[in-house]
Amino acid sequence: MKVHIVRYTPRTGSRTAQLLEHAVSQLDPAAVTVTDLAARVPPVFDQRTVDAYIQRNYAGQTLDAEAAQGLAPMDRYVEALRAADHVILATPMYNFALPGAVKAWFDAVIQKDRTWTVRDGQYEGWLGDHRALLLYTSGGVYEEAPAGMDQLTPMVRQLFGFMGLSALDVVAAQGTAGAEASVASAMSQARARIDQVLAGWRADAAPPSPVERGLHAEVG
Ligand SMILES: Cc1cc2nc3c(=O)[nH]c(=O)nc-3n(C[C@H](O)[C@H](O)[C@H](O)COP(=O)(O)O)c2cc1C
Structure with missing residues (x-):
């Protein structure tokens, strides 16, 4: 099970980083790769790069070395x-x-013909075999907030989903601006949810048991 971690946890003492470390401690280090967006902030499109993207990914042109x-x-x-x-x-x-x-x-990653395409007039995401876990923390609590106040979760669902990655688990510790005891409780609940999600990933990645193999053989 190869896991790619995309992290943006710039704050000293980041609580999001604490949740991430809890998850990482359960993964095989040899099977983990990391993109640290705080260590190296990603580029945004400028005129040169967006033109190159459209020329290459939409118009099918071969770019020169500089582009x-x-x-x-x-x-x-x-x-x-x-x-x-x-x-x-x-x-x-x-x-x-x-x-x-x-x-x-x-x-940067939602690229036509690299993570999604258009087939028969329909959008098609290419990462349908991936699963994702969103870990986030927020100062406020949004569980009962009016619709639209939390833009983070719906946006992540939409963006991953567009690449076909609709198997998304969300684990949040909300209310980190609150009293110490309630923050500790939210963090502890988030850790327990992480354990559940990763246990599910491991179960899916495990080779089939002899019984399951037999069943597959019978069906196949
Ligand atoms: C620039 C900035 C903007 C923030 N905006 C919000 C916000 O809109 N809503 C909210 O609930 N918390 C907001 N927060 C609080 C953080 O989401 C919260 O403290 C979170 O737990 C920080 O995560 P960290 O400990 O990993 O840095 C903001 C914090 C910062 C630094």
Whole structure:
């Protein structure tokens, strides 16, 4: 089970990072790759790179070396994502939504004919065999907030879903701006949910038992 981690946890003492470390401690280090968006903030499209993207991915043109070079950092994100079976995105909520660096990562990886395409007039995501886990923390609590206040979760669902990645689990510790005891409780519940999600991933990745193999043989 290869897991790609995309993290944006810039704050010293980040609670989101604490949840991520809890998840990582249960993974095989040899099967984990990491994109750290706080260590190296992703590029955003400028005139040169968006023109190159459209020329290459929409018009099918071969780029010259300089134009290709401009897209190379974005292409490396795509390669890392596609090489994994699962992805964990760890981020705090900023201004009711994704921090800009995380949106820039999505803008980089949602590439026509690399993570999605159009087939018979329909959009088709290419990462349908992946599963994703979104880990986030927020100062406020949004469970009973009016619709639209939490823009983070719906956006992540939409963006991953567009790439075909609709198997998304969301684990949040909300209310980190609250009293210490309630923060501790939210963090502890989030850790327990992470354990459940990762146990599910491991169960799916495990080789079939002899009984299951027999059943497959009978059916097949
Ligand atoms: C720039 C910035 C913007 C934030 N915006 C929001 C917000 O819109 N809603 C909210 O509930 N919390 C907001 N917060 C609080 C963080 O989401 C919260 O403290 C979170 O737990 C921080 O995660 P970290 O400990 O991993 O840094 C904001 C924090 C920062 C630094």
